[in-house]
Amino acid sequence: MRELLTPRVNGDDVQVLAPVHKTLLEVLREELGLTGTKHGCELGECGTCTVLLDGEPVLSCLLLPVECQGREILTVEGMAQAGRLHPLQQSFAELGAAQCGYCTPGILLAAKALLEHNPRPSREAIRVALAGNLCRCTGYTKILDAVELAAARQGR
Amino acid sequence: MSLLQEHGPDAMVVAGGTDLFPNMKRRQFEPRVLVGLRGVRELGGIRGSAREGMTLGALATLTQVSLHPEILTHYPALARAADLVSTPQLRNMGTIGGNVCLDTRCNYYNQSYAWRKAIGFCMKKDGDICLVAPGSPRCVAVSSSDTAPVLWSLGARVRLVGPDGERVIPLPALYRDDGIQYLAKAPEEIVAEIALPPVDGLRATYWKLRRRGSFDFPVLGVAVALRREGEVCREARIVLGAVASQPREAVEAERLLAGERLTPELIDRVAEVAARPSKPLDNTDLVYYYRKRMTRVYVARALRELAGLPVGDWPTAMAGRNHANDEEAR
Numbered sequence: 089m090r091e092l093l094t095p096r097v098n099g100d101d102v103q104v105l106a107p108v109h110k111t112l113l114e115v116l117r118e119e120l121g122l123t124g125t126k127h128g129c130e131l132g133e134c135g136t137c138t139v140l141l142d143g144e145p146v147l148s149c150l151l152l153p154v155e156c157q158g159r160e161i162l163t164v165e166g167m168a169q170a171g172r173l174h175p176l177q178q179s180f181a182e183l184g185a186a187q188c189g190y191c192t193p194g195i196l197l198a199a200k201a202l203l204e205h206n207p208r209p210s211r212e213a214i215r216v217a218l219a220g221n222l223c224r225c226t227g228y229t230k231i232l233d234a235v236e237l238a239a240a241r242q243g244r
Numbered sequence: 245m246s247l248l249q250e251h252g253p254d255a256m257v258v259a260g261g262t263d264l265f266p267n268m269k270r271r272q273f274e275p276r277v278l279v280g281l282r283g284v285r286e287l288g289g290i291r292g293s294a295r296e297g298m299t300l301g302a303l304a305t306l307t308q309v310s311l312h313p314e315i316l317t318h319y320p321a322l323a324r325a326a327d328l329v330s331t332p333q334l335r336n337m338g339t340i341g342g343n344v345c346l347d348t349r350c351n352y353y354n355q356s357y358a359w360r361k362a363i364g365f366c367m368k369k370d371g372d373i374c375l376v377a378p379g380s381p382r383c384v385a386v387s388s389s390d391t392a393p394v395l396w397s398l399g400a401r402v403r404l405v406g407p408d409g410e411r412v413i414p415l416p417a418l419y420r421d422d423g424i425q426y427l428a429k430a431p432e433e434i435v436a437e438i439a440l441p442p443v444d445g446l447r448a449t450y451w452k453l454r455r456r457g458s459f460d461f462p463v464l465g466v467a468v469a470l471r472r473e474g475e476v477c478r479e480a481r482i483v484l485g486a487v488a489s490q491p492r493e494a495v496e497a498e499r500l501l502a503g504e505r506l507t508p509e510l511i512d513r514v515a516e517v518a519a520r521p522s523k524p525l526d527n528t529d530l531v532y533y534y535r536k537r538m539t540r541v542y543v544a545r546a547l548r549e550l551a552g553l554p555v556g557d558w559p560t561a562m563a564g565r566n567h568a569n570d571e572e573a574r
């Protein structure tokens with residue numbers, strides 16, 4: 089059984105016919121070719137599949153796209169604007185906050201939502217906002233540094 | 245409602261899906277029909293005030309509960325418990341209704357199908373014995389909701405809606421001490437809302453033990469609510485989470501508090517008695533005798549917090565968002 093889905097993805101109105109049992113993660117990757125959103129545990133434990141739904145971070149591996157009709161979805165592909173990296177992408181690249189990069193898309197989006205609510209977060213607030221995003225490579229220090237740097241630059 | 249009735253045991257309701265979908269993926273649940281509640285407007289929203297009592301729609305997300313100004317100020321234990329559930333992403337999706345109906349957990353059950361098959365299925369799904377307590381006639385999987393013990397301690401009531409109409413029950417009457425039939429409601433009844441009584445001087449707190457400070461299910465939860473007149477306790481509720489298949493009230497310990505002043509000596513005695521009904525088994529994270537011992541420690545710390553006595557270092561396992569904000573405000 090397929091269904092017609094009509095979410096807004098990265099600012100575009102999308103229409104896609106997809107099997108009803110597919111999660112948002114699978115529809116984004118397999119039906120829409122947006123492979124920036126990563127496939128991790130599929131059980132809600134790693135955060136690498138994070139996308140923003142109406143601006144708030146959610147896990148696309150546990151979301152049915154029927155629940156997203158007409159709502160705004162942002163994936164990592166939508167972060168750069170007019171060929172310019174988002175300040176978070178810039179600071180992650182400069183500080184080497186990604187090693188294998190598998191966790192990076194989810195972390196960028198969770199951090200983006202944080203900075204929108206709280207433009208000058210404390211280190212502890214960054215830690216808490218990223219509590220649901222696991223990284224097996226970096227040890228987190230550079231990730232926290234990069235979020236701080238992006239916040240400082242945006243604040244200027 | 246009619247869908248639930250028509251499909252009987254083949255149907256399940258889904259709210260945020262943060263418990264149900266992982267369980268379906270591990271084939272712990274195999275419903276043929278899913279009834280999504282998210283489209284039902286009437287089940288959302290948080291209303292009321294500390295003076296007249298509050299109503300939490302079943303679909304209110306844990307994020308909404310943990311950040312609601314009236315709840316933060318007047319029911320801070322509930323805000324803290326909701327804030328300590330899982331991760332920011334999951335709290336944006338997971339609901340308070342789903343949290344009180346959360347499936348019980350066990351190390352032998354929350355595993356993939358292949359894992360469970362390899363070790364031999366247990367009676368909670370696909371098998372007929374209990375792997376934790378082989379002599380046990382029932383499943384002893386663990387109630388793992390963070391908000392349920394707090395709601396219990398606050399005297400919350402639950403409005404259930406079913407095919408035959410609706411009824412309001414005290415929250416404790418929603419539960420049974422059985423790892424499989426852990427809810428005492430009919431399968432086609434849904435939780436529509438949770439009602440909190442007026443605060444009326446009740447002060448409560450919640451302490452959670454988990455392995456990681458970032459996120460983990462509770463392996464022990466302690467909710468304490470006290471109503472005092474001057475120095476004297478008029479009413480006390482101590483409710484333990486994650487020590488049985490339902491939240492467990494430490495009734496004997498509560499009696500010791502009635503009419504007494506909260507001295508450090510009394511707190512130690514109460515904590516010892518409160519730990520008696522805590523009988524964790526070897527089926528969650530962290531060793532069970534440590535969890536048992538921590539019951540006494542956490543009850544004492546919760547009571548000390550309410551008494552305004554020092555509680556020692558704040559455990560990293562309790563570093564939630566609200567706490568981070570408090571630190572910043574200081």
Ligand SMILES: Cc1cc2nc3c(=O)[nH]c(=O)nc-3n(C[C@H](O)[C@H](O)[C@H](O)COP(=O)(O)OP(=O)(O)OC[C@H]3O[C@@H](n4cnc5c(N)ncnc54)[C@H](O)[C@@H]3O)c2cc1C
Pocket residue numbers: 131132133256257258259260261262263264265266281302306328329330331334337338339340341342343344345346347388389390391433434435436459460461462
């Ligand atoms: C990685 C991870 C960590 C987690 N950590 C915690 C934790 O620390 N503490 C904790 O308490 N939980 C935790 N959870 C579990 C879960 O996210 C929360 O309990 C959440 O509140 C469940 O709500 P939901 O709306 O997603 O429920 P759903 O998954 O939609 O439903 C859960 C169950 O309740 C039933 N149900 C839902 N709503 C209703 C209703 N209104 N009426 C009747 N039945 C209903 C469903 O049929 C299902 O059986 C965790 C989950 C994950 C994946």
Ligand code: SF4
Pocket residue numbers: 349350351352353366367368369373374375376377382383384385423527
């Ligand atoms: S307590 Fe026993 S029956 Fe219940 S889930 Fe665990 S092993 Fe299975």
Ligand code: FES
Pocket residue numbers: 126127128129130131132133134135136137138147148149150
């Ligand atoms: S893939 Fe969604 S949380 Fe791991």
Ligand code: FES
Pocket residue numbers: 185186187188189190191192222223224225226
């Ligand atoms: S950079 Fe490899 S998982 Fe984070």
